[in-house]
Amino acid sequence: MTEIERHEYDVLVIGAGGAGLRAAIEARERGLRVAIVCKSLFGKAHTVMAEGGCAAAMGNVNDNDSWQVHFRDTMRGGKFLNNWRMAELHAKEAPDRVWELEMYGALFDRTSDGRISQRHFGGHTYPRLAHVGDRTGLELLRTMQQRIVALQQDDHAETGDYEARLRVFAECTVTELLTGPSDAPDQPGAIAGALGYWRESGRLVLFSAPAVVLATGGIGKSFQVTSNSWEYTGDGHALALRAGAELIDMEFVQFHPTGMVWPPSVKGILVTEGVRGDGGVLKNSDGKRFMFDYVPDVFKGQYAQSEDEADRWYDDQENNRRTPDLLPRDEVARAINTEVKEGRGSPHGGVYLDIASRMPAEEIKRRLPSMYHQFKELADVDITAEPMEVGPTCHYVMGGIHVDPDTGQSRVPGLFAAGECAGGMHGSNRLGGNSLSDLLVFGRRAGLGAADYVADLDRRPDVRPADVDAAARMTLAPFDPPSARTGGASGADAASGAGANGAGESGAGENPYTLHAELQRMMNDLVGIIRTESEVAEAQRRLGELRTRVRQVFVEGHRQYNPGWHLALDLRNMLVVSEAVASSALLRTESRGGHTREDHPGLDPDWRHRVLVTHLARDGEPDGEHDGGVDPVLPRVAVGPAERAPMREDLLALFDLAELEKYYTPSELAAHPGNTAAPEGGTA
Amino acid sequence: MSYTGTFRIWRGDTDGGALTDFEVEVNEGEVVLDVLHRLQATQAPDLAVRWNCKAGKCGSCSAEINGKPRLLCMTRMSVFEPGDVVTVTPMRTFPVIRDLVTDVSFNYAKAREIPSFTPPAELAPGEYRMAQVDVERSQEFRKCIECYLCQDTCHVVRDHEENKDSFAGPRFLMRVAELEMHPLDVADRVPAAQEEHGLGQCNITKCCTDVCPEGIKITDNALIPMKERVADRRYDPLVWLGRTISRRRG
Numbered sequence: 001m002t003e004i005e006r007h008e009y010d011v012l013v014i015g016a017g018g019a020g021l022r023a024a025i026e027a028r029e030r031g032l033r034v035a036i037v038c039k040s041l042f043g044k045a046h047t048v049m050a051e052g053g054c055a056a057a058m059g060n061v062n063d064n065d066s067w068q069v070h071f072r073d074t075m076r077g078g079k080f081l082n083n084w085r086m087a088e089l090h091a092k093e094a095p096d097r098v099w100e101l102e103m104y105g106a107l108f109d110r111t112s113d114g115r116i117s118q119r120h121f122g123g124h125t126y127p128r129l130a131h132v133g134d135r136t137g138l139e140l141l142r143t144m145q146q147r148i149v150a151l152q153q154d155d156h157a158e159t160g161d162y163e164a165r166l167r168v169f170a171e172c173t174v175t176e177l178l179t180g181p182s183d184a185p186d187q188p189g190a191i192a193g194a195l196g197y198w199r200e201s202g203r204l205v206l207f208s209a210p211a212v213v214l215a216t217g218g219i220g221k222s223f224q225v226t227s228n229s230w231e232y233t234g235d236g237h238a239l240a241l242r243a244g245a246e247l248i249d250m251e252f253v254q255f256h257p258t259g260m261v262w263p264p265s266v267k268g269i270l271v272t273e274g275v276r277g278d279g280g281v282l283k284n285s286d287g288k289r290f291m292f293d294y295v296p297d298v299f300k301g302q303y304a305q306s307e308d309e310a311d312r313w314y315d316d317q318e319n320n321r322r323t324p325d326l327l328p329r330d331e332v333a334r335a336i337n338t339e340v341k342e343g344r345g346s347p348h349g350g351v352y353l354d355i356a357s358r359m360p361a362e363e364i365k366r367r368l369p370s371m372y373h374q375f376k377e378l379a380d381v382d383i384t385a386e387p388m389e390v391g392p393t394c395h396y397v398m399g400g401i402h403v404d405p406d407t408g409q410s411r412v413p414g415l416f417a418a419g420e421c422a423g424g425m426h427g428s429n430r431l432g433g434n435s436l437s438d439l440l441v442f443g444r445r446a447g448l449g450a451a452d453y454v455a456d457l458d459r460r461p462d463v464r465p466a467d468v469d470a471a472a473r474m475t476l477a478p479f480d481p482p483s484a485r486t487g488g489a490s491g492a493d494a495a496s497g498a499g500a501n502g503a504g505e506s507g508a509g510e511n512p513y514t515l516h517a518e519l520q521r522m523m524n525d526l527v528g529i530i531r532t533e534s535e536v537a538e539a540q541r542r543l544g545e546l547r548t549r550v551r552q553v554f555v556e557g558h559r560q561y562n563p564g565w566h567l568a569l570d571l572r573n574m575l576v577v578s579e580a581v582a583s584s585a586l587l588r589t590e591s592r593g594g595h596t597r598e599d600h601p602g603l604d605p606d607w608r609h610r611v612l613v614t615h616l617a618r619d620g621e622p623d624g625e626h627d628g629g630v631d632p633v634l635p636r637v638a639v640g641p642a643e644r645a646p647m648r649e650d651l652l653a654l655f656d657l658a659e660l661e662k663y664y665t666p667s668e669l670a671a672h673p674g675n676t677a678a679p680e681g682g683t684a
Numbered sequence: 685m686s687y688t689g690t691f692r693i694w695r696g697d698t699d700g701g702a703l704t705d706f707e708v709e710v711n712e713g714e715v716v717l718d719v720l721h722r723l724q725a726t727q728a729p730d731l732a733v734r735w736n737c738k739a740g741k742c743g744s745c746s747a748e749i750n751g752k753p754r755l756l757c758m759t760r761m762s763v764f765e766p767g768d769v770v771t772v773t774p775m776r777t778f779p780v781i782r783d784l785v786t787d788v789s790f791n792y793a794k795a796r797e798i799p800s801f802t803p804p805a806e807l808a809p810g811e812y813r814m815a816q817v818d819v820e821r822s823q824e825f826r827k828c829i830e831c832y833l834c835q836d837t838c839h840v841v842r843d844h845e846e847n848k849d850s851f852a853g854p855r856f857l858m859r860v861a862e863l864e865m866h867p868l869d870v871a872d873r874v875p876a877a878q879e880e881h882g883l884g885q886c887n888i889t890k891c892c893t894d895v896c897p898e899g900i901k902i903t904d905n906a907l908i909p910m911k912e913r914v915a916d917r918r919y920d921p922l923v924w925l926g927r928t929i930s931r932r933r934g
Contacts, residue, residue, distance in 0.1 A: 043830055044742040099809035105801030107819045107826060135743035139826060150800035162796055200781055227736045261711020269739045377758055513725035557730030561782040564729035
């Protein structure tokens with residue numbers, strides 16, 4: 001067996017974005033020894049890409065704001081599918097989490113009286129987003145990175161070792177979670193550790209830890225047009241599934257309405273919603289502000305009906321309604337899609353986003369410096385003088401690991417998840433600004449949950465050597481020529497040591513880059529922003545073919561910083577996650593939030609209270625062409641419906657009955673305090 | 685609008701390496717990183733290049749293009765003529781790991797040596813009050829994406845391994861300035877800037893400012909003001925007297 005570097009920690013945090021760092025800070029401050037493992041360098045995580053802001057009902061700009069209003073906005077944005085307990089905790093705790101960042105040294109933009117300024121964003125009733133120009137995510141991530149350094153400095157002062165209690169393993173990828181024995185047939189074993197490898201050297205690393213916090217972000221790299229970086233390959237989703245946890249809501253994928261559309265090499269790069277929050281408007285090729293035509297019934301009455309009213313709203317929110325340019329993202333993305341499809345798009349297949357005609361050039365540069373820079377550098381477009389061309393881009397996955405709202409624990413004991421890789425908080429559609437607050441609130445809660453779990457543990461499960469061997473073999477398998485992979489004798493032997501492969505035997509074997517490109521194109525075309533039964537079924541068929549080919553991936557070269565190998569391993573995760581998305585999308589026969597079925601265009605109240613749960617296919621469940629047991633390389637997933645927990649009554653009472661009736665079945669509303677008359681028809 | 689471009693890329697590892705020529709397709713609107721990705725997908729699957737956001741926001745893909753420190757994702761191919769040879773080499777100031785990837789741990793070590801934000805003890809969360817005009821000075825420095833191109837280009841450490849111990853580099857001297865100018869930071873950072881982080885070794889040639897992809901005026905707005913604060917203390921007769929006395933007592 002290959003020599004393996006070994007480490008022991010109390011808590012292993014996988015992912016060094018906002019959620020991971022906040023979890024690590026919390027667990028370390030509770031006195032535990034914590035390791036953070038991340039695929040990139042420390043401080044490069046995808047959180048830096050978040051632009052517009054962090055939603056928190058501090059009421060600094062409009063003191064009518066409160067957690068209740070934020071909670072209502074979040075539930076509406078998610079079309080009432082959200083885990084209401086998560087939405088409640090999120091709305092209540094977000095202000096404290098933002099203020100805490102100031103104690104760590106964050107410098108948000110200020111109001112005239114010196115408090116944290118807050119900006120408008122889609123779906124938020126009041127100006128609510130704490131921000132730093134249009135680089136808020138960078139500020140959050142850097143602040144927490146610097147907080148981690150501060151904690152390491154404390155440890156250094158005390159012990160002489162910066163890494164005594166908190167160490168970052170950068171450019172290190174976890175390929176498998178390891179669990180102890182299971183107590184019951186249907187219950188997964190508790191977390192014992194994880195196996196990974198250093199990207200730089202290719203050496204394997206074994207972590208023994210009784211608690212793991214997954215904070216790996218999203219899945220956008222399974223789609224061709226995406227705002228997501230290469231890291232977003234669904235690692236946490238796939239690791240959790242393989243360890244026995246469940247995913248929920250995987251059909252809900254957010255396509256951000258405004259990504260760049262030209263030049264081709266930057267297609268998908270995000271254009272912040274802050275452009276619209278600060279006054280930018282969408283126009284079609286006729287110069288028309290088309291969003292007024294796309295206010296859906298459930299939001300009728302909440303948005304301005306004329307351009308005059310919309311423009312007055314920026315200065316006077318009490319007497320005017322907001323512009324429909326700021327409808328939730330799913331609505332805006334669909335509207336843009338329709339405009340383009342019906343021939344009113346811009347030359348490069350998007351629509352226009354105009355801020356140039358709305359405010360002076362200097363003001364635009366001050367408020368949106370990164371956007372100015374990004375368009376100038378990458379597209380030769382001066383956004384202070386001409387409109388941007390924008391179109392939908394895959395941005396965020398609402399679905400994720402099913403966790404307990406209060407502690408972040410999955411059904412695998414000791415396995416926690418927070419941030420984008422956790423599911424439930426955002427329902428069918430996330431509001432802009434709610435992800436930075438999500439990762440602070442639930443990152444902290446997962447760190448706390450993990451700390452409490454470890455403190456209560458009588459005995460830590462042992463890592464089982466056979467599991468380590470199997471995980472190591474799987475990690476190194478892409479170096480084996482495919483011809484050598486059938487049968488039991490595969491894996492580590494060939495790839496131990498330098499593991500160099502002669503180019504001469506590479507006649508067989510699949511190129512990971514080619515497979516990745518095919519997967520992305522297929523998911524974009526068939527399981528993208530608009531879906532139909534026949535296309536999603538076709539996607540499933542093609543995923544089946546890709547599954548066979550991914551098993552044949554063969555990488556050239558050796559283990560030292562080899563991007564082909566890295567991609568080969570990520571591909572496993574992307575494939576399993578894509579299957580979860582496609583299977584869930586096929587089952588949900590309605591349109592809601594980030595799931596639009598052309599063949600089932602309306603909201604269906606009978607789907608609102610049902611959640612689609614993804615788990616590994618168990619014995620006896622349909623297992624396709626694979627023969628015998630669970631496939632260890634690419635285990636199959638199964639998706640089925642379950643009931644969502646009904647909302648607590650005091651929370652339900654925060655909404656008018658008339659609004660709830662647009663989403664709920666009559667029997668679910670029998671207990672609403674506004675429901676004075678006896679329900680008709682005897683369904684209650 | 686496609687053409688075949690010639691790329692000369694340094695390939696190798698800690699044991700050495702050499703420039704390797706590639707002929708590769710280049711399309712309209714592409715950046716250098718796009719072309720490197722095409723090389724990975726078609727000719728050199730194990731070509732090591734560090735990248736992440738591909739939008740100039742994370743600072744991962746730093747390298748040297750025709751000898752100039754630049755982000756690969758923000759260097760458009762349109763700045764070259766189709767006949768130009770584009771030479772891509774790793775950052776020279778840091779040890780090579782493989783191909784275009786360097787060991788930048790120097791920077792993380794330096795980051796730890798700067799004492800962190802020191803909040804005012806009397807203020808609770810939510811009580812911070814700062815004017816926009818006052819936070820803007822430090823906000824400029826917090827735009828830093830930590831690409832380390834300024835560290836790479838700085839002649840104090842470029843080709844001067846012996847200075848690395850005593851010199852934090854522009855990025856981290858700017859971090860000291862950021863904290864010094866933070867309206868609520870209570871620590872005194874001026875003496876350490878000079879004595880521990882090597883501010884005196886900077887002779888304001890502005891190379892760091894020239895390569896900063898965020899356009900931060902590192903020299904004018906961070907380093908020179910810090911030097912002025914050091915000078916004010918050092919050569920202020922009262923401060924000098926106070927220092928001399930306390931040194932005697934110590």
